[in-house]
Structure formats: structure tokens, C-alpha cells
Amino acid sequence: MLANGWRLERVVLQVLVSVVAVAMLYPVLWLLSSSLKPSYDIFTDPSLWVHHLTFANYVSGWKGIGGYTFARFFLNSTVVAGLSVAGNVLACSLTAYALARLHFPLRRLWFALVAMTMMLPFHVTLIPQYLIYHELGWINTILPLVVPHWLGGDAFFIIMLVQFMRGIPRELDESARIDGCGVWGIFAKIVFPLCVPAVITTMLFTFYWVWDDFFSQMIYLNDVSRFTVPLGLNSMVDQSGNSNWGGLFAMSVLSLLPVVVLFLACQRYFVEGIVTTGLK
Amino acid sequence: MRQVAISLERSLARPRRRSVRSLQEAVAAYAFMLPWLVGFFGLAVGPMAASLYLSLTDYSLLAPPHFIGVANYVRIFTQDPSFYQSLRVTTLYVLLSVPCRLLFALAVAMALDQGIRAVGLYRTIYYIPSLMGGSVAVALVWKKVFGYDGVFNHFLSLFGWQGMDWVANPKTVLYTIVGLSVWQFGSAMLIFLAGLKQIPAELYEAASVDGASRVRRFVSITLPLLTPTILFNLVMGIISSFQNFTSGYIIGDGRGGPLQSTLFYTLNLYLQGFSYFHMGYAAALAWVMLIILALLTWLLFATQRYWVFYFDGQEKG
Incomplete structure (x- = not known):
């Protein structure tokens, strides 16, 4: 009797969890199906089923704005994201190695400062940073978006890498030192290769934050030829108002695709990153 | 073999050699940290001081x-x-x-922790909104889902309810933006799931033997042991929600409308700084925001001894 009650409860729970899951996914599925519907169907037919399959939205959306197609926006986004990922991995892992493995004066203080910058809202430094980039003539280039990553701007990853490096046995360092490795050699040949899981997490999150970033890209890029995907999407609304939602949805689907594919392929690293550092 | 070699080297190393090595190591450490140090002083400390000064000035870039x-x-x-x-x-x-978002995250995490089937699949599905929720693309979808001819009104009409344009109405638009945020409960849920896994099963077993009901077990075991996780999620949630920009900008009209109902703090700051070029004023707004966030964080940490419970056995368990 008791066992039966327990079982029923589980079935109910399972059904409930599934219903919530479908509700959660509904907006995403609706976006996908709308992008494949002719525009006259999008707002009249709320079902997910596509009655008249068409790729016209993808063709019209791809045309972009201001004479630039989405090929340009995707290229720009990819360049910004790629350079940011490379910089972040290098700067964060170097800093993390020093903080986790080397003995030097003020180490604790530096670690505390890294942790503090994690909580610092970037708005406090926004205006002076803008002025610096303005002075350097970097406005309307990708440099203000990329350079901070080469300077270890995301303290989250430093903390995560430090935690990971502390777990690597120190005996490996010692034996490498005896084999004649210097500090750099130990980093490059021992510690960094063993950190690959944490490095992958860093890469994935950096990519996806930069790919989805809107605020900084809007502030620093004004010329349509420099636009990234989020800026392209945003200006399609500005310009066409209500007219081409089909094209907008099609490009939205394409813009979400890289992030979703990466997530599904590397889920383990995402979960690891969220659980250890509370990344979003 | 290696152990012997290590201890041999240690005993042979003279004090002077060791101090040379530690000096070398310190130099190496600062060299490794150089990129971060440049960023820390050039993009954080320096600009913070500059923004404090600018906040005391009238400055329009010209x-x-x-x-x-x-x-x-x-x-x-x-x-x-x-x-x-x-x-x-x-x-x-x-x-x-x-x-x-935290309530949803906790409820779903508890449900997934009951040993239902295909937990991995649900975890993936629930996380997907967190993955894409911050993007311009999803904010655009949201704007249309809650528009007059949107899916949400179609859904309401199934029950015979008359919908409206939730996004154009200054009384309701903020709630759609809140909805978009709650929809992204997946990342907090994953953190709760990890927290739940750390609670020793013996505690539940002991409580069951003593005849504790499920509600009692939740209130007396699960909830207290999750309070550190709740504190962490609260602090991070408040800091990041306070800085929300994209969803308000896209779902609203980008200038705070309709009727200033989507004028988020960061949007106001952006408009002051980058539309009206009141750079000094925007810097002052940023400092006020920093102080508000610091106070909130301090308040949460200061009150934690009244409600956050650190279980001694948790480390070992």
C-alpha cells in the first residue's frame, strides 16, 4: 500500500516536471517554428506545427541592414569572441598559476583583490574606460571589447582556475623542477595541461558571454560595418518596426545556434563552471 | 625514488640558495600576473579613482x-x-x-532530486533558458510573445480570457521582464542540486527513524543545510539583477518607455552618459549604485549569523 502511494507520487512528479519542461521550452520552440513559417502565419497561428514550411525568412533576414548582410555581423561577432576567449585563457591562467602555485610577497592580498573585482559592477569604471578608449582612438573598433580580456578582466575565471590548480599534486612541480624545468616550464608542461577541464569551462563561458553581450558592443561600435550579431538584430527592429519579424526570428535562431550547440556538446564543463563558481 | 630525491635536494639546499630561488620565484610570479596587474590598475583602480573625480564635475566630453x-x-x-x-x-x-527565481530553482531542484527518471535530460532543458535568456534574440521573442497578438494571449483565450498588449502597457511590462528573469532559474537550480547532493543521507535516515514527516525533514534538515547556498544565490542574484540592462532595453523602447516603466537603473545611467553626455552625472550615478550594492551585500553577510547555518560535518560528509 505504502509502496503504491510512493509510486503514484513519483509518477505525478514525473508528469509535473515534464509539463514544466515543455512550458519552459515553449518560447524557444515557438521561435524556431515561427522562423520557418510564412510571415502571415507567425502571429495568427500560435501552434508549434509548421503548416507551410518556408525558408524565406532566412533569406530575407540574412540581407541584414545598411547594405551589410548577417555574414558580416557573424564574422564580426566571431572575431570579437575568438580574440576575447584567447586573451582570457592566457591572462587568467597565468594569473591563477601565480596565485595558486608560487610563493611571493602580498600573495594573499592580490588574491583578495582578484575576488573583490569579481563583485565590482563595471558601471563604476565605465565612463573613465570609455574616455581612455576615446583618447586612444579605439571607439568604433573591437579593441575596447577585446583588450580587457587580454588583461584578465573576468576575475571569475581566475578564481575558478586557482581552485582547480590547488587540486593538482605539488609533487609534480617538484619532480619537474628536479628535471630542470623552470617556473614557466612547470606551468606550460605540467599545470596548464592538467587544467584543461577548467580551461575549457573558461573558454565556453567567455565565448558565450561575449557572444550575447549587448551593452558594451552598443557603446563601442557605431558603424554598421563593425556591427556584431546582437547589434544587427537590434537595429533590424529599430528600422523595420513591425514589418520583418520573420526575418528577425530567423536571424535570432541563427544567433542562438552556436551557444546551444556548444552547450550540448560540452555540457559537463558548463555544469562544472556553474556549480564551482556560480557563473550564470 | 622521487621522494628521496626531493628530501635530498631540500637538505642540500643552503639558505642563501633558497633565498635566491624565492626571489626568482617572486619575480616570476609578478611576471605571470603582469597582464592582470596592468588591467587591475589601468582598467579598475585608475578608472575608479577617475570616476570618483568625474562624479564631482560637470563633464560633457566636449x-x-x-x-x-x-x-x-x-x-x-x-x-x-x-x-x-x-x-x-x-x-x-x-x-x-x-x-x-530562487523559489522556482529550489522547488525544481527538490523535484529532480527525488530519483525521477531522465534527470539529466530535464537538467539540460531547464538550463537552456539560462543559457540564452540574456541575449537580444530572446528579449525580442519575449516582446512578441507578450504582445497583443502574441502566444500568451492565444493561450489566455483558450480559457476565454481577454488578453491585452502586456508589453505596451506601462502597468504590466515590468512583469513580463520579471518573467523573463524567472524563466532563467536553471543556473540557480544547478547550484541547489549540487547543494542537495552534499547533504549526508544519514541525516534523513536518522530523521525517518525518529518518525519525522517529510515536511519536517525539509524544514529541519534540507532548508538549514541549504542556507549557505541560498545566501550565495541571493548575493549573486541581487548584484546581477540590479545591473539588468538588455531585457529592459529591448522589451521596452530603449528609452525607458512606455511611461518610464522600463527605466532600469543602468538604462538611466546609459542615457545620462551616452545619450545626453552628462558624463560627470553618470559617474555619480554609478557610485551611488556601487554604494547601494555594497550596502545590500554587507547587510546580507551581516545578518547571516541569524539565518545561515554552517553544518560542521558538511566538509567531511
């Missing part, structure tokens, strides 16, 4: 900054209705979205 003392701060608190409006919008958003 003419050099003109020192005006605390006039910007006085204006913020006494003569700027848009500051209070942005604070009202943001506070309402934080107060609604952060607790709702």
Missing part, C-alpha cells in the same frame, strides 16, 4: 571637466525624478525576480 563639488549627488537625491523612478523600477524588479 569641454574639460569642471569641478562642481557634490552638486551631482545633491541633484540625484533632490532634483532628479528619473533617478527615483529608475530606483523604483529596479527595486521592484530585484524584489520580484530574485526570490521567485
Whole structure:
């Protein structure tokens, strides 16, 4: 009797969890199906089923704005994201190695400062940073978006890498030192290769934050030829108002695709990153 | 073999050699940290000092900054209705979205922890909104889902309810933005799931033997042991929600409309700094925001001894 009650409860729970899951996914599925519907169907037919399959939205959306197609926006986004990922991995892992493995004066203080910058809202430094980039003539280039990553701007990853490096046995360092490795050699040949899981997490999150970033890209890029995907999407609304939602949805689907594919392929690293550092 | 070699080397190393090595190591450490140090001073400490100075000036990017003392701060608190409006919008958003997101996250994490089938699949599905929710693309979808001819109204009409344009209505638009935030409960859920896994099973077994009901077990075991996780999620949730920008900008009209109902704090700051070029004033707004966030964080940590429970055995368990 008791066992039966327990079982029923589980079935109910399972059904409930599934219903919530479908509700959660509904907006995403609706976006996908709308992008494949002719525009006259999008707002009249709320079902997910596509009655008249068409790729016209993808063709019209791809045309972009201001004479630039989405090929340009995707290229720009990819360049910004790629350079940011490379910089972040290098700067964060170097800093993390020093903080986790080397003995030097003020180490604790530096670690505390890294942790503090994690909580610092970037708005406090926004205006002076803008002025610096303005002075350097970097406005309307990708440099203000990329350079901070080469300077270890995301303290989250430093903390995560430090935690990971502390777990690597120190005996490996010692034996490498005896084999004649210097500090750099130990980093490059021992510690960094063993950190690959944490490095992958860093890469994935950096990519996806930069790919989805809107605020900084809007502030620093004004010329349509420099636009990234989020800026392209945003200006399609500005310009066409209500007219081409089909094209907008099609490009939205394409813009979400890289992030979703990466997530599904590397889920383990995402979960690891969220659980250890509370990344979003 | 290696152990022997290590201890041999240690005993042979003379004090002087060791100090040379430690000096080398310190130099190497600072070399490794060089990129971060440049960023820390050039992009964080320096600009923070500069922004503090700018907040005391009238500066429009065209003419050099003109020192005006605390006039910007006085204006913020006494003569700027848009500051209070942005604070009202943001506070309402934080107060609604952060607790709702945490409640949802905890409820779903508890449900997934009951040993149902295909947990991995559900975890993936629930996380997907967190993955894409911050993007312009999803904010655009949201704007249409809650528009007059959107899916949400179609859904309501199934029950015979008359919908409206939730996004154009200044009374309701903020709730759609809160909804978008709550929809992204997946990352908090993953953190809760990890927290639940750390609670020793013996505690539940002991409680069951003593005849504790499920509600009792939740209140007396699960909830207290999750309070550190709740604190962590609360702090991170408040800090990030307070800085929300994209969803308000896209779902609203980008200028705070309709009727300033989407004038988030950061949007107000952006408009002041980058549309009206009141750079000094925007810097002052940023400092006020930093102080508000610091106070909130301090408050949460200061009160934690009354409600956050650190279980000694948790480390070992």
C-alpha cells in the first residue's frame, strides 16, 4: 500500500516536471517554428506545427541592414569572441598559476583583490574606460571589447582556475623542477595541461558571454560595418518596426545556434563552471 | 625514488640558495600576473579613482571637466525624478525576480532530486533558458510573445480570457521582464542540486527513524543545510539583477518607455552618459549604485549569523 502511494507520487512528479519542461521550452520552440513559417502565419497561428514550411525568412533576414548582410555581423561577432576567449585563457591562467602555485610577497592580498573585482559592477569604471578608449582612438573598433580580456578582466575565471590548480599534486612541480624545468616550464608542461577541464569551462563561458553581450558592443561600435550579431538584430527592429519579424526570428535562431550547440556538446564543463563558481 | 630525491635536494639546499630561488620565484610570479596587474590598475583602480573625480564635475566630453563639488549627488537625491523612478523600477524588479527565481530553482531542484527518471535530460532543458535568456534574440521573442497578438494571449483565450498588449502597457511590462528573469532559474537550480547532493543521507535516515514527516525533514534538515547556498544565490542574484540592462532595453523602447516603466537603473545611467553626455552625472550615478550594492551585500553577510547555518560535518560528509 505504502509502496503504491510512493509510486503514484513519483509518477505525478514525473508528469509535473515534464509539463514544466515543455512550458519552459515553449518560447524557444515557438521561435524556431515561427522562423520557418510564412510571415502571415507567425502571429495568427500560435501552434508549434509548421503548416507551410518556408525558408524565406532566412533569406530575407540574412540581407541584414545598411547594405551589410548577417555574414558580416557573424564574422564580426566571431572575431570579437575568438580574440576575447584567447586573451582570457592566457591572462587568467597565468594569473591563477601565480596565485595558486608560487610563493611571493602580498600573495594573499592580490588574491583578495582578484575576488573583490569579481563583485565590482563595471558601471563604476565605465565612463573613465570609455574616455581612455576615446583618447586612444579605439571607439568604433573591437579593441575596447577585446583588450580587457587580454588583461584578465573576468576575475571569475581566475578564481575558478586557482581552485582547480590547488587540486593538482605539488609533487609534480617538484619532480619537474628536479628535471630542470623552470617556473614557466612547470606551468606550460605540467599545470596548464592538467587544467584543461577548467580551461575549457573558461573558454565556453567567455565565448558565450561575449557572444550575447549587448551593452558594451552598443557603446563601442557605431558603424554598421563593425556591427556584431546582437547589434544587427537590434537595429533590424529599430528600422523595420513591425514589418520583418520573420526575418528577425530567423536571424535570432541563427544567433542562438552556436551557444546551444556548444552547450550540448560540452555540457559537463558548463555544469562544472556553474556549480564551482556560480557563473550564470 | 622521487621522494628521496626531493628530501635530498631540500637538505642540500643552503639558505642563501633558497633565498635566491624565492626571489626568482617572486619575480616570476609578478611576471605571470603582469597582464592582470596592468588591467587591475589601468582598467579598475585608475578608472575608479577617475570616476570618483568625474562624479564631482560637470563633464560633457566636449569641454574639460569642471569641478562642481557634490552638486551631482545633491541633484540625484533632490532634483532628479528619473533617478527615483529608475530606483523604483529596479527595486521592484530585484524584489520580484530574485526570490521567485530562487523559489522556482529550489522547488525544481527538490523535484529532480527525488530519483525521477531522465534527470539529466530535464537538467539540460531547464538550463537552456539560462543559457540564452540574456541575449537580444530572446528579449525580442519575449516582446512578441507578450504582445497583443502574441502566444500568451492565444493561450489566455483558450480559457476565454481577454488578453491585452502586456508589453505596451506601462502597468504590466515590468512583469513580463520579471518573467523573463524567472524563466532563467536553471543556473540557480544547478547550484541547489549540487547543494542537495552534499547533504549526508544519514541525516534523513536518522530523521525517518525518529518518525519525522517529510515536511519536517525539509524544514529541519534540507532548508538549514541549504542556507549557505541560498545566501550565495541571493548575493549573486541581487548584484546581477540590479545591473539588468538588455531585457529592459529591448522589451521596452530603449528609452525607458512606455511611461518610464522600463527605466532600469543602468538604462538611466546609459542615457545620462551616452545619450545626453552628462558624463560627470553618470559617474555619480554609478557610485551611488556601487554604494547601494555594497550596502545590500554587507547587510546580507551581516545578518547571516541569524539565518545561515554552517553544518560542521558538511566538509567531511
